[in-house]
Amino acid sequence: MVxxxxxxxxxxxxxxxxxxxxxxxxRAIGVVLLTAATGVAAVSAAGLADADRLTTxxxxxxxxxxxxxxxxxxxxxxASVDPLDPRRFAVVGPEPRPLAGALLLxxxxxxxxxVVLVLGISLAVAWSAHGAPAVATVASVxxxxxxxxxxxxxxxxxxxxxQRPRQSRELMGVYLVAVLVVVVPVGVFLGSLEWRGAVxxxxxxxxxxxxxxxxxxxxxxALAPTAGAAIGSLVxxxxxxxxLGLAWFALVTLLLTTxxxxxxxxxxxxxxxxxxxxxxxxxxxxxxxLSYWLRDRRYIVNVVVVPIAAVVSTVPxxxxxxxxxxxxxxxxxxxxxxxxxxxxxxxxxxxxALWMHIASGMRGAPDxxxxxxxxxxxxxxxLAVTLPLAVVAHGxxxxxxxxxxxxxxxxxxxxxxxxxxxxxxPYAVSRPxxxxxxxxxxxxxxxxxxxxxxxxxxxxxxxxxxxxxWRAVGGDTIDAMFAMWVGxxxxxxxxxVGVTVGAVLFEQRATRLMEFAEAT
Numbered sequence: 001m002v003x004x005x006x007x008x009x010x011x012x013x014x015x016x017x018x019x020x021x022x023x024x025x026x027r028a029i030g031v032v033l034l035t036a037a038t039g040v041a042a043v044s045a046a047g048l049a050d051a052d053r054l055t056t057x058x059x060x061x062x063x064x065x066x067x068x069x070x071x072x073x074x075x076x077x078x079a080s081v082d083p084l085d086p087r088r089f090a091v092v093g094p095e096p097r098p099l100a101g102a103l104l105l106x107x108x109x110x111x112x113x114x115v116v117l118v119l120g121i122s123l124a125v126a127w128s129a130h131g132a133p134a135v136a137t138v139a140s141v142x143x144x145x146x147x148x149x150x151x152x153x154x155x156x157x158x159x160x161x162x163q164r165p166r167q168s169r170e171l172m173g174v175y176l177v178a179v180l181v182v183v184v185p186v187g188v189f190l191g192s193l194e195w196r197g198a199v200x201x202x203x204x205x206x207x208x209x210x211x212x213x214x215x216x217x218x219x220x221x222a223l224a225p226t227a228g229a230a231i232g233s234l235v236x237x238x239x240x241x242x243x244l245g246l247a248w249f250a251l252v253t254l255l256l257t258t259x260x261x262x263x264x265x266x267x268x269x270x271x272x273x274x275x276x277x278x279x280x281x282x283x284x285x286x287x288x289x290l291s292y293w294l295r296d297r298r299y300i301v302n303v304v305v306v307p308i309a310a311v312v313s314t315v316p317x318x319x320x321x322x323x324x325x326x327x328x329x330x331x332x333x334x335x336x337x338x339x340x341x342x343x344x345x346x347x348x349x350x351x352x353a354l355w356m357h358i359a360s361g362m363r364g365a366p367d368x369x370x371x372x373x374x375x376x377x378x379x380x381x382x383l384a385v386t387l388p389l390a391v392v393a394h395g396x397x398x399x400x401x402x403x404x405x406x407x408x409x410x411x412x413x414x415x416x417x418x419x420x421x422x423x424x425x426p427y428a429v430s431r432p433x434x435x436x437x438x439x440x441x442x443x444x445x446x447x448x449x450x451x452x453x454x455x456x457x458x459x460x461x462x463x464x465x466x467x468x469x470w471r472a473v474g475g476d477t478i479d480a481m482f483a484m485w486v487g488x489x490x491x492x493x494x495x496x497v498g499v500t501v502g503a504v505l506f507e508q509r510a511t512r513l514m515e516f517a518e519a520t
Contacts, residue, residue, distance in 0.1 A: 005102040009084065009109045038115045042122040049129035054204060056126055057223035061207040064123075064144055064219030067116060072151040072215075075159055082156040086255045100252035104245075107149040116148055117141075124222075132222040136230060143218035143237045150244035157251035161258075202397040209401065209481075214240040277373075281362050285370025289346075293374035298349060298430060302342055303378060307386075310334040326473070328393040329403065332386050336407035337458055339379035340414015344421040344454045346371050347513060348429045354517040358510045364503030368419045372499075375415060383407055402469035402480035405487025409462030412491030416498025417454045423505040425450035426516055461494045462487060 048056040075082075084103050086096075107113070120141040127137050211220025211229065217236035224230035273287035293299045310331035317327040347354060357367055387407065391400050427450065459466075465487030472480040506513070 005084070005099075005106045006109065009106040038118055042118050048123070048126035051126075053130045053223060056130055057220070057225075058204055058207040060123055060127075060223060061211050061216050061220045062203075065210045065213070065216035067119075068144070068148050068151065068215040068218075071112070071148040072155050075152060075155045082160060085160055086157070086252045087160070090256055094256075096253040096256050097249060099256070100249045103252070104149065104153060104248060107153050108145070110152075112152075113145060113149060116145060120144060127222040130223060136222045136224075139234065140218055140221040143221070143234075143241065146241055147214070147218050147237065147244070150241060150248060153248050154244055154251065157248065157255060160255060161251075205398055212236055280366065282366035282370045285357070285362075285367055286373035289371050289374045290377070292349070293378065296349070299374075306335055306338045306342070307331075307382065309338065325394050328390055329399070329473075332383060332390045332403065333406050333410055333462075335386065336379070336383055336411040337414060337455065339375060339383070340411045340458055341418060341451070341454050343371055343375055343415065344418035344451060345426055345429060346418070347422045348426045348516075351431055351517060355514060358514050364506035365499070367506055368499045368502045371422075372415050372419070379411060383411065398480055399469070399472055400480070402465070402472040402483035405465040405484035406462055406469050407487075408484075409465045409487035409491040410458050412488075413461035413494035413498075414454060414458040416491075416495035417457045419495075419498045419502035420505065421450045421454050423502050423509060423513070426513070457494075461490050464490065 048059060051059075084106055086099060086103060089099055124137045124141055127140070128134070207216075207220075208225075208229075210216030211224065211233050214236065217233045217240060220233040221230050221237065224233055273290045274284070277283035277287045277290075293303070313334055314327045314330055317330065318324065350357075387400070387403055391397055391403060465483045468479045468483035468486060472483060
């Protein structure tokens with residue numbers, strides 16, 4: 001099977017230069033331009049041998065991370081059709097594991113991978129000139145290529161499972177937001193650097209951090225500053241490949257055992273978010289919630305108030321004499337806290353529409369997860385754009401990982417606790433169509449207590465990360481990395497536990513929730 005799939009892949013690459021003469025000419029011109037660009041890039045990469053070791057290491061990690069990330073996000077953004085989609089082989093009844101292995105090997109036979117191979121060889125020449133061990137050089141190139149191929153395979157397989165019309169306004173909006181999330185922080189970071197004939201320390205720190213991430217670990221092995229850093233990057237790269245490999249084999253099995261829906265059923269034009277998100281209970285809840293969050297003025301006012309309240313909160317600190325470089329770090333964590341707090345009473349905003357969930361026998365998990373999708377799609381881009389701006393105003397990029405940890409803990413923990421609060425203690429809100437500033441009278445204090453407990457709980461979950469961040473602000477930059485992982489870990493745990501508990505409570509309290517919706 002492996003030999004057959006490889007021959008098929010080669011035939012498809014050669015067949016791309018056949019057919020309509022105009023298409024052949026365009027493809028030939030593209031190949032020529034790509035070859036020329038690859039040659040220039042390869043010469044430039046080999047020319048790093050004349051640069052100092054730090055510059056070569058930084059350029060290698062940054063460029064390698066960008067290329068690896070491109071393999072992951074390229075297929076969904078460009079809506080690429082996988083020529084080796086596992087479902088095309090279903091008619092011959094192959095076993096999933098051998099087919100997955102064969103398709104993975106065939107993934108190395110592609111023009112983008114060949115370009116990366118040429119660049120990797122050129123970089124290897126530069127690494128050798130700086131004294132990099134031959135074993136580390138070979139391992140870096142092989143692991144980097146393997147990571148790129150696996151990311152492309154997994155990304156295309158996930159796209160094959162979804163297959164939504166990319167021309168829709170909603171999906172193009174998601175792509176635009178994704179671009180902003182990446183471009184704005186990177187642009188802010190590069191614009192804040194001071195280039196004085198040497199690699200800025202902030203850029204070197206960024207490369208050092210990327211060398212410990214899945215997208216940059218493979219490229220940080222050869223010129224790692226210490227043996228421990230090289231081993232750490234090697235371990236991260238191997239774990240990344242192992243996880244991606246397991247995901248690829250699982251996706252191939254899933255693709256071979258599921259039936260593709262007819263095109264007429266998939267292309268549900270005019271249905272907005274319902275045409276984009278999966279046709280599952282969780283996808284339906286997410287689509288309906290997104291429609292509410294982007295159209296209902298009650299939700300819109302809540303979202304708009306969050307950044308305003310966060311910025312205004314710094315004024316008393318500045319008046320009280322808190323240094324500007326410290327006060328400017330506060331608004332983003334406050335926004336993270338409020339974004340996580342927003343869905344704490346989400347069920348109440350449904351009003352009587354809640355009966356659709358309960359009458360259909362929907363499980364608790366799809367309801368809890370689907371309702372968090374709008375907050376995630378709104379909160380993450382806002383935080384990703386504003387956080388680099390706050391760090392620039394602060395003046396030390398070394399504090400960025402710590403701020404990420406604090407914001408992640410507050411945001412994720414808030415979402416987890418909100419998933420419990422909205423089921424356990426809902427309270428009356430303005431009805432659909434009413435003014436968002438018109439609040440009904442409440443007979444008890446349950447709503448106030450629920451709001452306070454969600455905020456206090458999120459702050460307590462983020463407290464370890466906050467303490468580590470305070471130490472990092474004082475100069476212990478090593479605590480910044482600890483703060484990031486502690487914050488992400490604590491927030492993730494609270495989110496998972498909160499969604500699980502909220503799902504159980506949703507099923508147990510369905511009758512009471514319906515009574516609450518009818519009464520309010």
